[in-house]
Amino acid sequence: MSSQGFELPLRLLLAFRMLIDELHAELARQGHPHMRPMHGFVMQAIGPDGTTAVELGRTLGVSKQAAGKTVEALERVGYVERAADPRDTRRKIVRLTAYGIDALNRSARIFDTLRARWADELGEERLLALESDLRKMTPASPWRLDIPGWFGTL
Amino acid sequence: MSSQGFELPLRLLLAFRMLIDELHAELARQGHPHMRPMHGFVMQAIGPDGTTAVELGRTLGVSKQAAGKTVEALERVGYVERAADPRDTRRKIVRLTAYGIDALNRSARIFDTLRARWADELGEERLLALESDLRKMTPASPWRLDIPGWFGTL
DNA sequence: ACATGATGGACAATCTGGTTGACTATATCG
């Protein structure tokens, strides 16, 4: 083999996974045991002003039905709530609850802590360089986290 | 918000995804249109000497039945073949075919090319630093790519 | 004002890939 290029994607994935796993371990300790990796991304996509199932589906790159099911799941856990839109009675606005916002706030703080650990290990200089390099190599940042299905599909 | 820590995992994921997508676009051009992200990982796990469904399941962190179905899918595409083990008639050895090995070899070359592009953009120094830093922050080596299921699970 | 078309949401059927459980055949070990 002796392919140097194999390591890069593998390490990127491992690093991502490690951060996410540590995030959720800590979230569980802080009163959010039901939070799943998917939830954070979806709640970010919902945003502070709320959204609708159709719009959410477009943002996430999945069908509106799939988005609807995801919203149902988040509703069951208590992270979002649905309300009618007075200006368009077809629409049902999906909004984050206080509990959901708490999950997001805690996630942010935990990610900061994890980043601080990286800075501690690597040095702030090196970490800034790493972030800058990743920023340089990745697309500006459109969401489109259609991870489910993307990796799978044999 | 102003959470600096949010960016790191997101960029790691985007970078990983970008590399994998580019890999598969190029693989499709090179005669492997059926190759899916999962396949490369599974074929790596199978290794040059072959393995069995049970063993593969343990390596990948899934049930032996799931591993069996995955092997079936790879067999349909022509990446692996199954043969009886003369020394233990219960076992069926799963081996990479020439076509499967070709896919792995091409993957390695394409990853090298992609890495070269990164080196071109960032400079070899910076890329080496990035790889070194990721190596430092991620666990030594465990496979255990039980991605399916891990991210999902609402 | 109203017919037409577009949009939001829900329901149902299906597909895929995972799970557990049960079963058979074969090894291995006391």
Add this chain to the structure above:
DNA sequence: CGATATAGTCAACCAGATTGTCCATCATGT
């Protein structure tokens, strides 16, 4: 030899996605 463990397969089920269909409601153009 008999008891236990292991490899593989079959079957049933579950979760999360898909498409297709339907209905209610908005928006538009004549």
